[in-house]
Amino acid sequence: MDFDLSEDQRLLQDSLSKLLKDKYGFEQRKGYMASETGWSRDVWAAYAELGLLGMPFAEEDGGLGYGAVETMIVTEQMGRALALEPFISTVVLGGGFLRHGATAAQRAAMVPKIAEGKLLLAFAHTEQQSRFDLNDVATTAKKDGADWVIDGRKGVVVHGDTADQLVVTARVSGARRDRDGIAVFLVPADAKGVTRRGFKTSDGQRAADITFDHVKVGAEAELKGGLALVERVVDEAIAALGAEAIGCMEAAKDLTVEYLKTRKQFGRPIGSFQSLQHRAAEMMVCLEQARSMAMLAAMMASETNDAERRRQMRAVKVEIGRNARFVGQQTVQMHGGIAMTMEYAGGHYLKRLTVIENMFGDMDHHLAALSEEGGVFVAA
Amino acid sequence: MELRFTDEERAFRQEVREWIDANLPADTRERMASGRTPTKAMQVDWQRRLYDKGWAVPHWKVEWGGQPWTAIKRFILSEEIQSTPAPTPLGFNCNMLGPVLIAFGTEEQKKFFLPKLASLDLWFCQGFSEPGAGSDLASLKTRAVKEGDHYVVNGQKTWTTLAQHADWIFLLVRTDPGAAKQQEGISFLLVDMKTPGITVRPIITIDGAHEVNEVFFDDVKVPVANLVGTENRGWDCAKFLLSNERTGQARVGASKERIRRLKLIAKEAPGGARPVMEDPRFRSRLTDVEVQLKALEMTTLRVLADENRQLSRGKPNPASSVLKIRGTELQQAISELYVMAAGPYGLAAPNDPEADGRNEPDVAADWQTLAQATYFNWRKQSIYGGSTEIQKNIMAKAFLGL
Numbered sequence: 001m002d003f004d005l006s007e008d009q010r011l012l013q014d015s016l017s018k019l020l021k022d023k024y025g026f027e028q029r030k031g032y033m034a035s036e037t038g039w040s041r042d043v044w045a046a047y048a049e050l051g052l053l054g055m056p057f058a059e060e061d062g063g064l065g066y067g068a069v070e071t072m073i074v075t076e077q078m079g080r081a082l083a084l085e086p087f088i089s090t091v092v093l094g095g096g097f098l099r100h101g102a103t104a105a106q107r108a109a110m111v112p113k114i115a116e117g118k119l120l121l122a123f124a125h126t127e128q129q130s131r132f133d134l135n136d137v138a139t140t141a142k143k144d145g146a147d148w149v150i151d152g153r154k155g156v157v158v159h160g161d162t163a164d165q166l167v168v169t170a171r172v173s174g175a176r177r178d179r180d181g182i183a184v185f186l187v188p189a190d191a192k193g194v195t196r197r198g199f200k201t202s203d204g205q206r207a208a209d210i211t212f213d214h215v216k217v218g219a220e221a222e223l224k225g226g227l228a229l230v231e232r233v234v235d236e237a238i239a240a241l242g243a244e245a246i247g248c249m250e251a252a253k254d255l256t257v258e259y260l261k262t263r264k265q266f267g268r269p270i271g272s273f274q275s276l277q278h279r280a281a282e283m284m285v286c287l288e289q290a291r292s293m294a295m296l297a298a299m300m301a302s303e304t305n306d307a308e309r310r311r312q313m314r315a316v317k318v319e320i321g322r323n324a325r326f327v328g329q330q331t332v333q334m335h336g337g338i339a340m341t342m343e344y345a346g347g348h349y350l351k352r353l354t355v356i357e358n359m360f361g362d363m364d365h366h367l368a369a370l371s372e373e374g375g376v377f378v379a380a
Numbered sequence: 381m382e383l384r385f386t387d388e389e390r391a392f393r394q395e396v397r398e399w400i401d402a403n404l405p406a407d408t409r410e411r412m413a414s415g416r417t418p419t420k421a422m423q424v425d426w427q428r429r430l431y432d433k434g435w436a437v438p439h440w441k442v443e444w445g446g447q448p449w450t451a452i453k454r455f456i457l458s459e460e461i462q463s464t465p466a467p468t469p470l471g472f473n474c475n476m477l478g479p480v481l482i483a484f485g486t487e488e489q490k491k492f493f494l495p496k497l498a499s500l501d502l503w504f505c506q507g508f509s510e511p512g513a514g515s516d517l518a519s520l521k522t523r524a525v526k527e528g529d530h531y532v533v534n535g536q537k538t539w540t541t542l543a544q545h546a547d548w549i550f551l552l553v554r555t556d557p558g559a560a561k562q563q564e565g566i567s568f569l570l571v572d573m574k575t576p577g578i579t580v581r582p583i584i585t586i587d588g589a590h591e592v593n594e595v596f597f598d599d600v601k602v603p604v605a606n607l608v609g610t611e612n613r614g615w616d617c618a619k620f621l622l623s624n625e626r627t628g629q630a631r632v633g634a635s636k637e638r639i640r641r642l643k644l645i646a647k648e649a650p651g652g653a654r655p656v657m658e659d660p661r662f663r664s665r666l667t668d669v670e671v672q673l674k675a676l677e678m679t680t681l682r683v684l685a686d687e688n689r690q691l692s693r694g695k696p697n698p699a700s701s702v703l704k705i706r707g708t709e710l711q712q713a714i715s716e717l718y719v720m721a722a723g724p725y726g727l728a729a730p731n732d733p734e735a736d737g738r739n740e741p742d743v744a745a746d747w748q749t750l751a752q753a754t755y756f757n758w759r760k761q762s763i764y765g766g767s768t769e770i771q772k773n774i775m776a777k778a779f780l781g782l
Contacts, residue, residue, distance in 0.1 A: 001389075001685045002382045009381070069381045257780050277776035284775055288699045292678035315671045327383060336463045363711040367671070371663040375643065376670035377636055 003295060009043055009073055016077045019046055021055040024081035037162050038206035039084035044117050047085065054115025056095055059120055061104075062112040068236065068301035072243035072294060079247025084205055086120055086159035094121025096233035097167045101184060110165070110261065122163035123237075124187075124189050125230070126208055135179045139212065141170035141222075148222065149174075150185060150193075150215040153268045155158030158359075160208030161198030163189050167223075169230060170239035175325060184223040184230060191215050203351040211367055221304050234360050235313045237295035240291040242320045244355045246287070246294045249324055252331040252349035253283050259335055259346075284329055293319045307373070314366035315376050321357040328353040383681075385452070386403040392453060396460040403429050404466050413641070415750045417591075418467040420503075420545045426467045427500040436469045437498045441482055444494045451684040453695065462633030463640075472504045472541075474496040477550050477626050480568070480617045484609035493570070505546035507537040507571075507595060508618070515770050517552075518563045518630075519616065522597060524553035526611075531555070531569060533577075533600040539764070543593040546573050554649045556612050568614035570606040577601075587757040588729060622766060625648050629765060630707035632677045638714050639670060644720045646746055656721045665720075676706050698779045705771050708761035715755040729753065 005013065023043050032040040047053055055070055057063020071092060076089060095114060098107055113119035130136035150170050160166065166187045174181030187194065193215035196208045223229065257280055260271030270276055279286025297316040304310035328350035332339040339346030357363070370376065385393070418426070430436040431445075438454050440446030447454075461468055478497045481490055496502040501571040513519040522535025522679045533553055543549065551569045558579040559565030571578070577600040581630045582590045609617050643666070646657035658660055678697050686697045719726055725744040730753060 001385065001681055001683050003682050005381060080436045248584055257782070260780075260782060271780075271782040274773075277780075277782045278769065278772040280777035280780050280782060281701075281772035284698060284779060288702045289672070289675040289706060292675050292682060292699075295381070295383060295682070296674070297677050298381070312674075315674050318668070318671045367664050368660070368745045369669050370671070371660070371667035375667050376637060376674045377640075 003142065005069075009070060012070060013073045013077065015050060016074060017080075018051070019043075020077055020081035020083065024083060029082060030082065031205045038200070039086065040160075043083070044085050044097060047087065048115065048117030050121070051115075052087070053091055053117055054111065055126055055335045056091065057099060057107070057111045057115070061099075061107040062115055062202055063200075063274075068298040068378065071236075071240050071301075072298040075240045076247040076250075076294070077246040079244035079249075079352070080251040081246065082345070082352055086122070086162065088237060088240050088244070089123065089163065090114060090119075090121045093123040093233060093237050094165070094167055096236045097121075097184060097186075097223055097229065099231055101225045101229045102186070103220070106186070106220070106301055119165065120159070120163045120207075121137050121165050121167060122157050122160040122189075123233075124157040124160060124166045124168045126154060127152070128155055128157050129176075132365040133177065133210050134234060135182065135184050135227055136177050137169050137171045138176050139168070139170045139219075141183055141185060143170050143172075144216065146219045148217050148219070150183060150187065150212045152212050153364035154210045154212070156201075157208045157210050158201070159206055160189075160210055161206050163208075166210065167195070170212075179227055182227045182230065184225065185217055185221045186223060187212070187215060187217055187221065191217065198236070201355060203348070205307060205355070205356040207363050231306065231310060235309055236362050238313050238317050239294070239301040241359060242290075242294045242316055245320050245324045245353055246291050248349045248356075249283075249287050249327040249355050250354075252327055252346065253280075255346055255349075255370055256280065256283065256334050262380075263335075270334075279330055279334060283327050286326045290320045290323040311370060311376065311378070314361070314370040314373075317361055317366045318363045318370070321363045324353040324357055385456075389452060389456060393456050393460060396457055398445065398467055399433065400460060400464050403433075404464060404747045405766070409464070412465045412467065414746045415638075415641075415754060416563075420542075423467050423470065424500050424503070424546075427469050430469060431499040436472050436500075437478060439475075439492075439496070440478055444478075444482055444490065445498045451687040452681070455560075455680070456682050457472065459633035459636075462631060463637040465634060465637050469498075470500055470503065472506050472546075472550075473502075474498060475624060476506060476621050477570075480550075480621050483620060483734050484568075484617050486605075487670060488605070489570075491610065503542075503545050504548045504550055505540050505543045505573075505595075507540060507549045507551035509539040510538060511536060511538050511594075515767050517618070518566065520552055520554060520566065522551070522553045523557070524555050524567060524569060524602070526555070529603045529604050531567075531604065531607070533569070533571070533597045533602055535597050537595040538583070538592075538596075540580075540593045540595045541591060543573070543595050544582065548572055549595065549754040550608075552614055552618055555614075559612065563615040565612050566614040566618070567611050568617040569602050570608060571600065575602070585757060585760070587753040588732065589753070589757060591757070630676055630680050630703040631711060632673065632680050632707070635673050635707075635710055635714055636677075638718075639666070639673065641747075642666065642714070642717055642721060645718075649721050654755070656723070662717075662720060666717055669710060669717065672713075675712050676703070676710060679703065679706070698775070701771055701775045702768065702779040705762075705768050709766070711761055712755075712758050715758045716749065717753075717760065719755045722748040724749050726751045730744050 031225050052074055055066040056065040059065045127138055141148045141150045166189055168185045171181055172183045191194040193213040195321055197210045201207050263270050293316045300309050300312040331346050332350050337348045338344050437445050438447035438449050442448055501631050510520045524531040524533045530690040549571050550628040551571050552566055556565030577598040579596040581590045581594045647655055649656040651659055683700045685696050728744040728749050730749040731742050
């Protein structure tokens with residue numbers, strides 16, 4: 001049992017932290033957000049240079065062979081900075097599908113490009129009716145000779161507007177909510193029949209609504225694994241998002257505590273009021289509990305027992321969501337009016353934390369599923 | 381970062397489990413499993429067995445009966461004891477007074493008391509709280525005046541847990557009422573409960589149990605040799621003692637055991653159309669508590685894994701403050717779930733043969749009659765050992781600089 005980072009891991013943390021300090025001032029971030037892509041190609045190139053974009057891939061595929069702990073370190077720092085780039089979309093989600101579902105030839109073709117920052121991926125799964133259920137897929141893929149023809153509509157495809165390749169779930173057999181009969185396809189974003197409408201998410205990031213109208217792909221576009229592959233990759237994304245939430249929460253807490261020390265009302269710093277002190281302490285309790293779960297997630301991300309991994313990840317998502325909500329809300333409340341404005345970072349943490357809370361299942365979704373599955377501590 | 385237990389640690393857990401199974405008397409196991417506290421005889425017998433095995437005080441220095449174990453290994457032992465459940469070694473002896481004596485005691489005190497603390501040959505109780513001093517512990521008024529080779533103690537302590545079982549008491553007394561600060565002028569004394577002038581009077585708590593007491597001191601003569609540490613510097617011992625309390629207070633192993641049992645109970649518990657466990661609202665609440673407990677388990681492990689470095693840094697891991705606050709909240713939340721599971725039959729109070737003068741079977745199952753009593757009793761947890769509010773004061777000051 002050892003919760004320390006290795007020397008190399010600390011180095012990774014430091015160099016990314018330095019990069020983000022340099023590139024992610026509040027005004028700089030506003031500029032990236034207002035740009036056409038909604039994030040910074042320059043910063044993306046800098047990530048590539050640091051080696052971040054090839055991190056989780058095997059060395060023989062052109063990656064660094066790092067694990068979930070390194071991903072946690074990276075997304076946590078990105079959370080602190082409220083970074084906008086498609087790291088989770090491309091490297092964690094897209095990369096996860098390649099690592100666990102693609103052929104060696106596919107990986108050889110794509111991983112080096114991802115690592116260089118030249119290929120962007122997005123995960124096109126959510127549909128209007130599906131809410132958070134990964135098994136709820138109405139989009140279809142039908143055989144046409146050796147090819148597949150995909151029809152359907154995917155909403156809220158995060159970073160889907162800038163992606164080069166889409167990872168698309170589609171039903172090849174069975175009814176809409178069957179666990180069996182779901183397949184995963186790699187679809188070029190510029191394929192004939194793909195229509196994308198990009199939009200802003202509530203936290204200022206980008207997503208797309210994507211229609212697939214008789215989109216034809218070859219047999220090799222199908223990744224191996226079906227729903228189990230989706231669940232595995234989504235669990236890795238939950239771990240990465242959880243760590244990002246920790247970064248947000250920690251930065252929000254630091255900002256709030258600093259404000260409590262400097263903001264004066266009634267002739268004294270507001271941090272001298274016990275009601276605010278206690279709430280700041282509670283924020284810290286929440287942060288530490290959430291951090292514990294982010295560490296659990298990093299450990300469980302590579303768990304090969306699917307049911308056990310799912311169960312623990314549900315717990316992770318619930319607990320981080322709960323604590324993120326408290327920290328986000330209290331950041332705004334304790335700042336007062338200033339954190340209600342777009343011109344102050346405080347409110348942006350609440351926004352990002354709220355988005356994270358509502359990605360890949362909210363608290364109620366995972367609590368309900370987890371209690372169906374017998375809870376966290378299942379009798380051995 | 382490596383968050384898994386090693387093979388050696390897993391093997392140790394198995395060894396502990398088997399040893400407990402082979403050594404825990406059946407009546408003690410049964411009583412603990414029903415959610416009751418052990419009798420004095422059960423506590424003494426069980427701690428003696430742990431002591432003979434060398435497992436009563438593994439966290440003490442090896443020369444005083446401790447084990448050269450990592451914090452994680454100690455955690456495994458304590459978790460296994462809690463999750464059996466078996467009685468935990470008496471906290472007053474093992475977690476409070478023992479470490480204070482090792483740090484502040486004289487050679488004679490260590491030689492005389494430490495083995496008896498570990499084996500529970502002497503049962504100590506804690507004389508800190510006073511009627512006028514609640515969370516503001518340092519405002520205590522019990523006086524000790526030195527007369528020759530004795531202190532003469534006058535005053536009153538309260539909330540003294542299990543004083544009715546105790547052979548000795550460790551006491552904070554005021555030896556210099558003129559000191560500039562209220563934390564100064566306090567001394568730490570060890571007092572034999574058989575000394576003339578001591579009166580123990582029960583306090584019955586809202587669960588109907590006799591757990592705590594008032595203890596009165598009327599011209600009680602205490603040999604000067606029973607002073608621990610320096611006269612008027614007793615606050616140092618008190619602070620040291622209180623800072624040692626935290627990891628134990630999370631009681632994750634005990635909470636896991638309570639949840640495991642609740643799940644079994646709720647599967648059978650009548651809930652109208654279906655057993656309680658099949659009510660999605662109940663189950664969701666239960667799962668929510670489990671999730672938080674999982675996080676607390678991880679936080680506990682983080683604090684333990686950090687323990688050695690923490691000592692060298694000289695300042696605690698901020699995560700350690702979480703343990704008391706969330707640990708007690710979760711134990712209380714679990715007690716609420718038992719109340720919910722019991723429903724209307726939870727209204728029946730447990731029989732009290734002593735008070736009722738007769739011994740009839742309870743109208744409800746054991747767990748049902750205990751549910752509300754335990755719930756009432758456990759409201760104490762967020763009050764004692766530094767209330768939640770005091771913990772937050774400490775956090776605001778020590779970690780946030782507010």
